[in-house]
Amino acid sequence: MPLVYGRAVGLDCAALRRRMVGVLAGTGAVADEAVLCAMGRVPRERFVPRFWAVDDELGMGGPDHPFEWQPGEGPWGDRANELVYDADRALGIAALGASPWAGWASSVSAPNVVGHMLELLRLAPGQRVLEVGTGSGYNAALLSELVGPAGAVTSIELEPDLAAAAAEHLEAVGCRNVEVVVGDGYAGAPGHGPFDRVVVTAGCPDVSPQWLRQMAPDGLCLVPLQHGGWHPVTALRPSGRGALGRAESPARFLPLRGSGERQLPWAHPGPVGHHGPLSASPLPRAVAVALLRPTPAGHDWARWDLGFLLALEDSRAVSVLALAEDRSLAEVAASGREVIASGEQAAALRDRLVEVAELWLALGCPRMQDYAMSFAPTSPPGRPTARAGTTRDAPSDMPGAQGSPRGTWTVHRTDYDQALWLEEAA
Numbered sequence: 087m088p089l090v091y092g093r094a095v096g097l098d099c100a101a102l103r104r105r106m107v108g109v110l111a112g113t114g115a116v117a118d119e120a121v122l123c124a125m126g127r128v129p130r131e132r133f134v135p136r137f138w139a140v141d142d143e144l145g146m147g148g149p150d151h152p153f154e155w156q157p158g159e160g161p162w163g164d165r166a167n168e169l170v171y172d173a174d175r176a177l178g179i180a181a182l183g184a185s186p187w188a189g190w191a192s193s194v195s196a197p198n199v200v201g202h203m204l205e206l207l208r209l210a211p212g213q214r215v216l217e218v219g220t221g222s223g224y225n226a227a228l229l230s231e232l233v234g235p236a237g238a239v240t241s242i243e244l245e246p247d248l249a250a251a252a253a254e255h256l257e258a259v260g261c262r263n264v265e266v267v268v269g270d271g272y273a274g275a276p277g278h279g280p281f282d283r284v285v286v287t288a289g290c291p292d293v294s295p296q297w298l299r300q301m302a303p304d305g306l307c308l309v310p311l312q313h314g315g316w317h318p319v320t321a322l323r324p325s326g327r328g329a330l331g332r333a334e335s336p337a338r339f340l341p342l343r344g345s346g347e348r349q350l351p352w353a354h355p356g357p358v359g360h361h362g363p364l365s366a367s368p369l370p371r372a373v374a375v376a377l378l379r380p381t382p383a384g385h386d387w388a389r390w391d392l393g394f395l396l397a398l399e400d401s402r403a404v405s406v407l408a409l410a411e412d413r414s415l416a417e418v419a420a421s422g423r424e425v426i427a428s429g430e431q432a433a434a435l436r437d438r439l440v441e442v443a444e445l446w447l448a449l450g451c452p453r454m455q456d457y458a459m460s461f462a463p464t465s466p467p468g469r470p471t472a473r474a475g476t477t478r479d480a481p482s483d484m485p486g487a488q489g490s491p492r493g494t495w496t497v498h499r500t501d502y503d504q505a506l507w508l509e510e511a512a
């Protein structure tokens with residue numbers, strides 16, 4: 087039985103919604119009909135009665151000064167509606183500090199990211215889902231549509247004000263099968279499981295043992311898992327005392343806060359700038375060609391693929407394709423043809439970046455999806471963070487990883503050791 091929503095902001099939003107769904111389908115960002123259908127039905131504007139965004143087209147706001155928008159019929163309401171239905175735009179909904187200039191505590195992810203993650207979840211009517219990070223409640227409403235009245239969604243939000251607003255929005259649009267819980271989602275939702283699906287919508291330094299414990303045996307958990315300075319969306323299935331997994335796609339999320347905050351295996355997860363004069367050296371031609379090769383949906387995924395290996399090889403990885411140490415930085419330029427570096431360690435970092443690029447070529451330019459991975463509980467559990475880091479070719483007794491001819495990498499997290507290896511093509 088389709089949900090009947092109350093009055094949206096008018097026909098304009100319905101038309102914009104159709105246009106957004108057309109863009110998502112046309113660009114290949116989302117192919118699943120059920121997901122597209124749900125996104126065509128849930129009124130996104132009802133979940134963001136006000137938000138902050140920079141509008142380059144109308145010249146409103148700037149990187150440090152986002153503009154406050156209110157969808158609807160008031161001043162700038164039409165333009166706000168358009169921004170709400172921009173398939174590629176995330177919207178800030180809660181500031182970390184007193185002002186939105188300080189960074190975001192919460193944002194609604196861009197529709198292309200939301201839709202892609204829903205597609206990866208392979209939801210079916212009647213399933214029970216745990217969402218960590220309710221935010222606006224928009225994704226919870228989509229989950230609710232996809233599992234239908236026979237299914238149930240439990241959504242946890244750390245910030246009580248956001249949780250209360252999201253519950254109101256969900257109620258207002260007629261979602262009856264979502265329970266919003268205020269709490270620290272790293273502990274999961276004791277007493278609410280077992281869940282067929284767990285989906286986390288914040289960037290996580292580690293996998294929570296509780297998410298795996300609260301899952302049904304054939305369940306699926308989707309986590310934006312910290313990897314260098316970004317969060318590949320990682321699909322996990324419980325296995326033994328841990329999980330088996332695979333990175334599915336590149337992403338960047340706001341960081342998880344609360345009890346799941348951890349010291350990271352990488353030294354500089356945040357943005358790092360250049361200090362002092364820049365020097366440049368060309369990347370090997372074959373690497374530049376591989377980086378510039380168009381991918382089927384026009385994504386620049388090869389950069390992320392090389393960045394994935396870089397974060398396994400070097401704990402100084404920062405951003406996607408950069409290494410940083412102290413006040414020195416080396417990064418692959420946007421052109422994909424050269425490495426730009428600055429600071430005292432410029433030459434050493436630049437050479438190391440080129441070395442990893444050459445290794446990537448020698449390995450056959452693996453994609454992030456080509457690595458199999460397993461997660462085994464650390465010993466002792468919740469090991470002190472001083473041992474965090476990444477190693478290569480460490481002896482591994484992880485299931486499936488033994489004897490992988492192209493080596494095994496281990497990311498030493500706090501709750502789990504993550505082993506990764508490249509599977510041989512059949």
Ligand SMILES: C[S@@+](CC[C@H](N)C(=O)[O-])C[C@H]1O[C@@H](n2cnc3c(N)ncnc32)[C@H](O)[C@@H]1O
Pocket residue numbers: 191192193194195218219220221222223224225226242243244245248269270271272287288339340341342343344345346
């Ligand atoms: C990217 S936003 C989520 C967007 C949301 N799914 C939506 O559809 O609007 C991430 C959210 O995770 C919340 N969060 C951060 N740490 C959390 C934790 N430990 N437990 C629960 N929620 C958390 C933040 O407050 C924020 O609202």
